Amino acid sequence: MPKTPRTTTGARAVNTHRPEDERLGIGASFAYGFQHVLTMYGGIIAVPLIVGQAAGLSSADVGLLIAACLFMGGLATLLQTIGIPFFGSQLPLVQGVSFAGVATMVAILNGGGGLPTVFGAVIAASVIGLLITPVFSKIIRFFPPVVTGTVITVIGLSLMPVAANWAMGGNSKAPTYGSVGNIGLAAATLAIVLLLSKVGSSTISRLSILLAMIIGTVVATIFGMADFSKVATGPVFEFPTPFHFGLPVFDLAAIISMVIVILVTLVETSADILAVGSIIGTKVDSRRLGDGLRADMISSTVAPLFGSFTQSAFAQNVGLVAVTGVKSRFVVSAGGVILVLLGLLPVLGRVVAAVPTSVLGGAGLVLFGTVAASGIRTLSTVNYKNNMNLIIVATSIAFGMIPIAAPTFYDKFPSWFGTIFHSGISSAAIMAILLNVLFNHLKAGNPENPSVFAAGTDRHVTAEVLECLRHGDRCEDGKLVDADGKEIRVVDSPSTAH
Template identity: 75%
Template sequence: METVLNTPALTRQQRPEDEHLGLPANILYGFQHVLTMYGGIIAVPLIVGQAAGLAPAEIGILIASCLFMGGLATLLQTLGLPFFGCQLPLVQGVSFASVATILAILSAGASLPSVFGAVMAAALLGFLITPVFSRIIRFFPPLVTGSVITTIGLSLMPVAAHWAMGGNAKAPGFGGTANIGLAAATLVIVLLLSKLGNATISRLSILLAMVLGTMIAWGAGMTNFSRVMDGPAFAVPTLFHFGMPEFHPAAILSMFIVILVVLVETSADILAVGDIIKTPIDSRRLGDGLRADMVSSMVAPVFGSFTQSAFAQNVGLVAVTGVKSRYVVATSGIILLVLGLLPVLGRVIAAVPASVLGGAGLVLFGTVAASGIRTLARVDYENNMNLIIVATSVGFGMIPIAAPHFYDHFPAWVATIFHSGISSAAIMAILLNLLFNHLTTGNPDKPSVFAAGTGHDQSATPHADPRTPAKSLAH
């Protein structure tokens, strides 16, 4: 991918994300995206609903609302409207970054309407500052994006491991050989289908492995579909079902910090998927994507949902399958809409064991990390500070992953910003790139201690100026 600031945009016919694969392929690949992110999108309403003391039926409504809103947000992001939507294969859904703040608001004695009001007001503030974020693309050279993409993949590995162990730490058999064995079987199926299948089967390896893994689990008595018909088959989301939003300054301020994190993470995801599918991402396109995120977050509380953002695990699915079409992901948005209207279909997908998701997730999330490493391989490390920037950024991003309670004794706003390894790495990489590559005063001429890590001759031929804005995220 060439310079995002100076290269003319590709025509609509040239853009890889505009490929039309046909309805059957769109449905199959779109369903694969839904399976990949389903566990993540229902986790937030499950956690929030339990914290708010909702009855199981009300939690079910909350889940359906999040699925429905995720579908709307995905369609806006992939198909786009003027000034809204980056038109990239990005699946949108309720952001996990808001969970800690939502729980803090609820624990302070507030109700769900206070949470919804905070989300709406904070998203409006985020919408107003998107022009600032859309202009920061020149501060995202491969040095920064590679560090962030690598951290995205690494930060998702604990999720895959938790799924592989059973997904529920309180359930019997969590971490047992049966769950881990099922995850391993799913992983083996993915690898075999990728190696032995034709191109179509290889691209569908994740979906097929999930189906086969679920069949194995059903045969072994590890899942059942007996409760699929429990509850209504069809339900339309009710506007303001949980009450009209309430606006409290403290709650809005704390949620605005979450919005800043969401903007950083969404920027990273947009740039990451642009790198993976090799399409230029300029400031206009980044701004369109961020505006879609913020508008979706503003509208979400109307349907009973929360902050919306791109799902990093689906970025990994794009990387591992090579399916770049945004129409595939738009189809997954339609499927999410249907799931929000037909809870019975949601209950079918919910029957897929977490261990099966874990086996597939290992490949998906590892692919994201590998994509970041591939981007970092194109960075020039000779006679500059780039190696220490990468080392510090990735290391800083790993802190909340390796030690989830690291920030427990810090002020709440610090924990909110840095509890995510993605936002931690993004913030550190941007700041260090500015400090060392843009504000060069005080830098040593030949910082060979750090450059030596590349194993290259320090007297090599002239290299690119590390301050030069990324020619792109990939070549």
């Protein structure tokens, strides 16, 4: 019996037939990888901008924070995609600074802690997260399609406000925010994505997001909506300096608040790992999930040494994998290399930063919508017959939409509660997991026909009726016809039909 060809990547034997192990060549890999960078660039620089401003840093120091976040995001992406023993899921996942910790870090700064206290809290909490990853890696059986499909759907929906904000201009304080020009540019970018996806070759279709961003930027430049004047301002090359902002300070209260953020990050990253596994059609077992989470935590532990923060998988790039169909993890690795270079070459980062936010918004509508559509596709495989799965999906999606529809919903709750449930992704994931355990694992007490909603999904045909159907009988235009095409009369009583 012939053996399946195998190869070794990062000291782990892998099956060469896994879709994520496809190699596209250096040129194609870097082209698609650059598309990933453009997709997440706005998100990865937003956190250092917010935290840097809250810390009262100068523009030069904020620039160093951004460079550090790009640099560490690239290294974390390489670890996640290529992998070494016990670290890295070897999946096409882009890593970057997590949004989950922004509110907590700003709260620490407002409390007088300073950046060294933020960095100390991130380091300590990430070490704790690293120690508890074996627990998270064992819960994969609690993530069936009814859970993963729900979470993937909410991931896409929760990113829609981000796309809308980008389309409006990104800066709510700018006089042009929400202008017809900004939204028109986003709409033009969206139209280009759709046009290239329809009329282009397979290669052009896969690169439609990147090409639309380039064309959109050119259009913006023509109409004076892009500003490249700052590209030449600042150093061309600069290596992130360790402890530039001082040695970490370990404050117990700050660490406890950051541990909550780490728990949220672990839940979100677990969802992203399972989501991308489902999208590309590859197996994600408990070991692989654990390796991915450990890569997240070790990257988050090291990041503060260079001036960065907690690392996690970027949901918007999961959408890019879905919309392009490019499943290769080496494409994302190429994106990781680009991120490292952007961190070392601030001038390149300034070029990418010059891409108008409205252009990103137009592309983001397709990307984030694709994530939601992937979740719906997963939910279509769920069995809703004589069970509570429909209630699980309905309640979890509704629960996940609360912080999206009403961002101030949890403002009166304790800060630790708000930190966890302010994320629609975390809210939906927690609710879906708990309800799945309650109804599908703890079945004691479940009624035979659990609810009117579950009963409503149970369409059936009795054996008696099925026996009455002769060979060739079929439905056409809502009518039952026989093999000769003659309509069979349908009556109210089954006995009359006999």
